[in-house]
Amino acid sequence: MAGLSLSRQLLLVADKRILVIDKNHQVPTPRQKVGESTVQVAGYYYSKILRLEEYLWREHYMKYNLRFYWKTPGHPGSDFEDYAQSYIRGLSNIACYQLDRNKFERELRRLNENDTRFRLITGVTGIDVQLSEDGLHKVGFVDDGGSVEVSAEWVIDTTGRGRFLARRMGLTQPSPIRHGSSIVWVDGLVDIEKLTESSPRQIRLNKARTSLGHLPFWAATNHFMGEGYWFWVIPLPGVTSLGLVYDHRTVRHADVCSADKLLKWVCETFPLFARDLPHRKIIDYTCYKEYSYGCTQTIHPNRWALSGMSGRFTDPLYSPGSDFIALHNTMIVDAILTNDNEFLDRKCRIYEALMNSLYSSLLPTFSTSYNALGDQEVFTLKYTWELSVYFAFFVFPFINDLSTDLGFVPLYLRRFARLGTVNHGLQAFLSGYFQWRSASPCVRTEPLFHDFSSLEPLRRAEALFYKVDVSASEALRLIDEQLDSLEELARFIVTHVHVAVLDDPELLSSRTLIEGIDFRTLVFDPEAMRASQTRLREGIGGWDWSFCTRPMDHLRSGTLPQETRAKALSEARPW
Numbered sequence: 001m002a003g004l005s006l007s008r009q010l011l012l013v014a015d016k017r018i019l020v021i022d023k024n025h026q027v028p029t030p031r032q033k034v035g036e037s038t039v040q041v042a043g044y045y046y047s048k049i050l051r052l053e054e055y056l057w058r059e060h061y062m063k064y065n066l067r068f069y070w071k072t073p074g075h076p077g078s079d080f081e082d083y084a085q086s087y088i089r090g091l092s093n094i095a096c097y098q099l100d101r102n103k104f105e106r107e108l109r110r111l112n113e114n115d116t117r118f119r120l121i122t123g124v125t126g127i128d129v130q131l132s133e134d135g136l137h138k139v140g141f142v143d144d145g146g147s148v149e150v151s152a153e154w155v156i157d158t159t160g161r162g163r164f165l166a167r168r169m170g171l172t173q174p175s176p177i178r179h180g181s182s183i184v185w186v187d188g189l190v191d192i193e194k195l196t197e198s199s200p201r202q203i204r205l206n207k208a209r210t211s212l213g214h215l216p217f218w219a220a221t222n223h224f225m226g227e228g229y230w231f232w233v234i235p236l237p238g239v240t241s242l243g244l245v246y247d248h249r250t251v252r253h254a255d256v257c258s259a260d261k262l263l264k265w266v267c268e269t270f271p272l273f274a275r276d277l278p279h280r281k282i283i284d285y286t287c288y289k290e291y292s293y294g295c296t297q298t299i300h301p302n303r304w305a306l307s308g309m310s311g312r313f314t315d316p317l318y319s320p321g322s323d324f325i326a327l328h329n330t331m332i333v334d335a336i337l338t339n340d341n342e343f344l345d346r347k348c349r350i351y352e353a354l355m356n357s358l359y360s361s362l363l364p365t366f367s368t369s370y371n372a373l374g375d376q377e378v379f380t381l382k383y384t385w386e387l388s389v390y391f392a393f394f395v396f397p398f399i400n401d402l403s404t405d406l407g408f409v410p411l412y413l414r415r416f417a418r419l420g421t422v423n424h425g426l427q428a429f430l431s432g433y434f435q436w437r438s439a440s441p442c443v444r445t446e447p448l449f450h451d452f453s454s455l456e457p458l459r460r461a462e463a464l465f466y467k468v469d470v471s472a473s474e475a476l477r478l479i480d481e482q483l484d485s486l487e488e489l490a491r492f493i494v495t496h497v498h499v500a501v502l503d504d505p506e507l508l509s510s511r512t513l514i515e516g517i518d519f520r521t522l523v524f525d526p527e528a529m530r531a532s533q534t535r536l537r538e539g540i541g542g543w544d545w546s547f548c549t550r551p552m553d554h555l556r557s558g559t560l561p562q563e564t565r566a567k568a569l570s571e572a573r574p575w
Contacts, residue, residue, distance in 0.1 A: 001105055001322070002158040005329060006329045007118055008108055009329055009333050010336065011112060011115050011118060012051065014336065016117065021122075021139070024122060028105040028106060033102055035316075036101055038063065038096045038319060039096055039319045039390075040092060041323040042096070042323050043092075045325075046322070047095060049326075052107075056097050057095075059107070060100060060236075060237070062097055063095075063096040063097055066088075066223065070225050070374075070375070071083060077272060078271040079196040079272060080194075080272055081198065081206070082447065083224075083447055085447065085448075085449050087450075087452065089213050090453065092465075094395070094399070098235055098236060100237065123143065124143050126147075129155055129168070131304055132302070136151040136152060137153075137154075137304070139155060154304065155304045156332060157306045157310045158306075163293075171297050173295055174294065176363055177315055178248055179246060179370070180245075180288055181243060181291060182243065182287040183241065183286050184259045185240065186240050187238070187281040188280065190233055190273075190276055191218045192218060193218065195276055223317075226269065227373065228247035229245065240280075242277075243316070244266065245317060247371070291316075293312065299332065299355070300348055303335075306328070311355075314359065315366040323394065324358075327398065327403060330398075330404060331347075335348060346406070347406065350406060354409055369430045369434070371435065372430050372433075375437055376448060381430060382427075384452050385486075388458045388482075388486055389423070391464060392479065392482040393412075393416055393479070395465065396464040396465070396478070397475065400469065415479050421519050426494070428524070429523065429524045448554060450555060455489075455552065461486075485546075492545065497524070498513060498529055502533050507536055509542065510536050510540050512536050512542070
């Protein structure tokens with residue numbers, strides 16, 4: 001998908017001849033491809049930049065956001081109604097899609113091959129690349145006609161997990177993320193709302209519709225959550241993609257390393273699926289014991305680059321794979337169109353810094369606080385923060401063509417770096433909070449429903465989708481506003497946790513507490529919180545938030561029995 005979409009983008013804007021070579025005889029391959037879910041950057045890229053909007057609406061499902069589910073304590077989990085939910089109820093202003101990868105790639109190939117400047121050669125072997133420092137590169141391979149050698153201005157590696165250039169040039173880096181994934185595709189639509197004893201009429205008239213609305217939940221990327229793992233349900237026309245992603249500390253690879261083992265594990269862990277999955281025809285299956293990796297360089301002024309998973313990959317949570325294809329391809333196209341060598345050198349240095357920063361910013365999200373996926377309250381805090389950052393610092397620059405604006409990117413990176421310290425501290429803090437909460441059972445007995453967008457900082461970030469064709473200076477001003485909003489959101493999250501741990505709602509207005517938060521030294525320490533409670537109460541009434549904090553109250557109330565709080569941290573499982 002990275003190579004075919006890059007070709008499509010180049011053909012639309014550049015007078016270049018493109019040769020794509022592939023070791024597979026069939027492109028796309030007959031095996032079902034994973035990576036179907038898209039979010040806003042990718043949705044905008046495929047529909048607007050590659051001009052595939054009408055095709056996507058006609059041939060693929062429009063996506064109804066990301067939704068998350070947790071089993072409610074005291075409920076067996078055998079009915080859909082047994083699960084708490086967090087979600088965004090409204091549709092995104094930027095359309096996203098659930099892509100049948102094989103079908104989508106066939107269309108990209110068809111469109112590209114309609115252009116005489118594009119050529120695809122399949123079934124090649126013996127690929128050899130000789131990169132030049134000051135001239136044309138040489139690419140050799142063997143096809144049905146024998147040995148072939150071609151010259152090229154640019155060589156782009158889009159070999160995905162094969163990472164041809166990265167391995168050959170010694171660019172590979174390990175990742176702190178140690179997660180695995182097991183994926184199966186089954187025939188037909190798995191409609192999660194129907195996994196219940198309730199009648200069709202009861203499903204339609206469920207009072208929870210007041211909070212949840214009437215749009216089809218099955219059209220979302222649905223995530224069933226647990227400590228250090230999540231299970232996705234993604235609809236495709238005529239097929240459903242089902243995938244488990246897990247930290248090896250919470251799920252053993254040996255327990256989910258086949259289609260039958262995976263479905264058995266899912267039906268035991270989330271019993272509602274036992275109503276459906278044992279009766280489904282399995283279409284395909286794949287698994288990865290580990291999938292995350294880094295790369296020291298992905299674009300170079302000597303006119304070579306890596307796009308998509310050929311360079312770096314973090315984690316499929318939040319569906320970032322196609323986002324990185326969109327970002328890489330856009331920078332690569334701009335570099336290809338640059339003829340001045342000095343200018344190209346500057347661009348490549350800036351683009352490499354940008355791509356590495358975006359990749360690195362996601363690492364704590366997946367390596368530090370993956371355990372927090374197991375609790376609705378903690379995850380809601382985590383995801384509201386992460387989604388607000390994504391809307392402001394990933395989506396907004398991309399839809400304004402600012403990712404290739406050299407007057408914007410260096411100044412943007414300075415601002416983005418400010419969030420790094422906050423994010424590192426916050427992820428570790430939330431991981432500790434989850435351990436403390438998980439040491440004792442939750443006292444809730446009914447499912448809770450929470451709309452992420454009920455918290456205003458997230459709505460402020462999403463409002464940037466409507467800020468289009470802004471100058472670099474105006475964009476930086478808007479980014480500065482978002483920085484203030486995001487830092488306030490981070491302070492609120494820390495304050496919310498203090499209130500929950502100490503069972504002291506009045507602390508929500510403590511200036512002493514809020515102004516004293518230092519993300520460089522932030523640690524989750526309930527004993528220190530208790531020791532400072534009297535001092536923190538002296539500042540009560542001295543702080544006014546710029547947004548209403550009430551939407552989070554229902555998640556915090558009744559979290560742990562009072563008598564268990566003092567011993568919760570000491571009994572927490574190590575993470």
